[in-house]
Amino acid sequence: MRRIRIFDTTLRDGEQSPGVSLNVQEKLEIARQLERLGVDVIEAGFPVASPGDLQAVQAIAKEVRGPIIAALARANRVDIERAAEAVRYAARPRIHTFIATSDIHMRYKLRKSPDEVVEMAVAAVRYAKQFVEDVEFSAEDATRSDPDFLCRIFRAAIEAGATTINIPDTVGYTTPPEYARLIRYIKENAPVPDGVVISVHCHDDLGMAVANSLAAIEAGADQVEGCINGIGERAGNASIEEIVMALKTRQDHYGAETGIITEHIYRTSRLVSTLTGMTIQPNKAIVGDNAFAHESGIHQDGFLKERTTYEIMTPESVGIGQSRLVLGKHSGRHAFRVRLQEMGYDLSEEKVQRAYERFIELADRKKHVTDRDIQAIVEEEFVRIPELFALDYLHVTSGTSTLPTATVRILKGGEPREEAATGDGPVDAVYRAIDRVTGIETNLVSYALHGVTSGKDALGEVTVQIRDNGHVYAGRGTSTDVIEASARAYLQALNKLVYDRQRFAPAPSPAAGSKIQESAEMSPAAGQ
Ligand code: KIV
Numbered sequence: 001m002r003r004i005r006i007f008d009t010t011l012r013d014g015e016q017s018p019g020v021s022l023n024v025q026e027k028l029e030i031a032r033q034l035e036r037l038g039v040d041v042i043e044a045g046f047p048v049a050s051p052g053d054l055q056a057v058q059a060i061a062k063e064v065r066g067p068i069i070a071a072l073a074r075a076n077r078v079d080i081e082r083a084a085e086a087v088r089y090a091a092r093p094r095i096h097t098f099i100a101t102s103d104i105h106m107r108y109k110l111r112k113s114p115d116e117v118v119e120m121a122v123a124a125v126r127y128a129k130q131f132v133e134d135v136e137f138s139a140e141d142a143t144r145s146d147p148d149f150l151c152r153i154f155r156a157a158i159e160a161g162a163t164t165i166n167i168p169d170t171v172g173y174t175t176p177p178e179y180a181r182l183i184r185y186i187k188e189n190a191p192v193p194d195g196v197v198i199s200v201h202c203h204d205d206l207g208m209a210v211a212n213s214l215a216a217i218e219a220g221a222d223q224v225e226g227c228i229n230g231i232g233e234r235a236g237n238a239s240i241e242e243i244v245m246a247l248k249t250r251q252d253h254y255g256a257e258t259g260i261i262t263e264h265i266y267r268t269s270r271l272v273s274t275l276t277g278m279t280i281q282p283n284k285a286i287v288g289d290n291a292f293a294h295e296s297g298i299h300q301d302g303f304l305k306e307r308t309t310y311e312i313m314t315p316e317s318v319g320i321g322q323s324r325l326v327l328g329k330h331s332g333r334h335a336f337r338v339r340l341q342e343m344g345y346d347l348s349e350e351k352v353q354r355a356y357e358r359f360i361e362l363a364d365r366k367k368h369v370t371d372r373d374i375q376a377i378v379e380e381e382f383v384r385i386p387e388l389f390a391l392d393y394l395h396v397t398s399g400t401s402t403l404p405t406a407t408v409r410i411l412k413g414g415e416p417r418e419e420a421a422t423g424d425g426p427v428d429a430v431y432r433a434i435d436r437v438t439g440i441e442t443n444l445v446s447y448a449l450h451g452v453t454s455g456k457d458a459l460g461e462v463t464v465q466i467r468d469n470g471h472v473y474a475g476r477g478t479s480t481d482v483i484e485a486s487a488r489a490y491l492q493a494l495n496k497l498v499y500d501r502q503r504f505a506p507a508p509s510p511a512a513g514s515k516i517q518e519s520a521e522m523s524p525a526a527g528q
């Protein structure tokens, strides 16, 4: 059985998703969960992009000791030095350096000749080797590059010491048969010797990232790169959970396995969705709300007679469990803690206590509290940043012929502050009143509301994103009262913003550096 390595780039390419910005603690929390999931490599960030990125990669390198920790660097000295600094304390450090190889990128973006690009790639790999043994080299836009030029640059990179060569479909342009042909061609004609890992990295612009990745595995790729929930630049990266479950469910076809503990998939997906503020479409394969739902009568009938009639994998295999315990307001802390453990949550006593208090509040309003409700409560405990602003009291009047008006009392550092405002609707009124208390000018980028479960007493879950100085902060709130959930979500995003402002001097806007930018500074530094 072939063993395929899983390279997760949720914290790097995934964080390049429009509107996503994670703080250090959030990245650390995701990295810890990726380790539990069993990924082989975590690409923790692009350290030269910002001080926050550098700090996050360093924190992950120090704490997450199982997987290889990779840092991205363009093919220049400064990037490589910053990447080396970031992974210095990792148990298994990797520097991932890249340069574009397609005519279009070399001519218009890099303004370099093919010879110069090969020279830069070799210099970058050699320089990275001075810091770490494990160096990955990527030929950006490989699928629109001349295959013979790819062979030439990979041969040179391998001679310079690259231990992994990556063949990215940077713009999501290729097709499965074409990509498979390219992988075989490079394997044979570079040639790629035994011991050097062939990696693939696909984007989803034409919706083929997962199919392309699987075709590449069939053609001999050893490592596959992707993101949880398929997030990433533009239309996103290949979805890790889809690739892993395809390999597992169709092992008869692929004859390959991964080290992923699939029962951790759902929790990882929820964590990434919660912390990035990127909600998951209900029909998303593997982790969408409807992925295991059977609606039509014929399907339900068949499923009830024999599950495998309509289910090719079980929800349990990806960590979506069925509760045997029914929890309600009479359930004690012990039953609650046992349920959390059964659901796979490993929380500190303090977090269990806070989640239990929220659970009792909810059980008072709702007869049966489902696993999904508990999950929603626990997700608020994933990453706790200092709460400068906390909701104390909320009163709203609204109606078809009334001007929506909200009064809020917010504890600011423990001190109560009360304000009232009117708005276009009750949520707008609440947000305006909160703005008066905080005095912070924000730009609400997105607002989404959905019911955690069905039923009139369902818990409402609100996700918001606010923008400040080029950074986007996500907040999430749950309550059976959707106005209260909206206020909680907004306050969480504001608390993250304040926390970031206190920790960092005004950060660069994404256009200036927190996302990868190729520019004049791309030219090789002296000595390369
Ligand atoms: O899509 C891409 O080409 C990349 C490289 C940096 C590997 O993300």
Ligand code: ZN
Pocket: 013, 168, 170, 201, 203, 233, 237
């Ligand atoms: Zn990419």
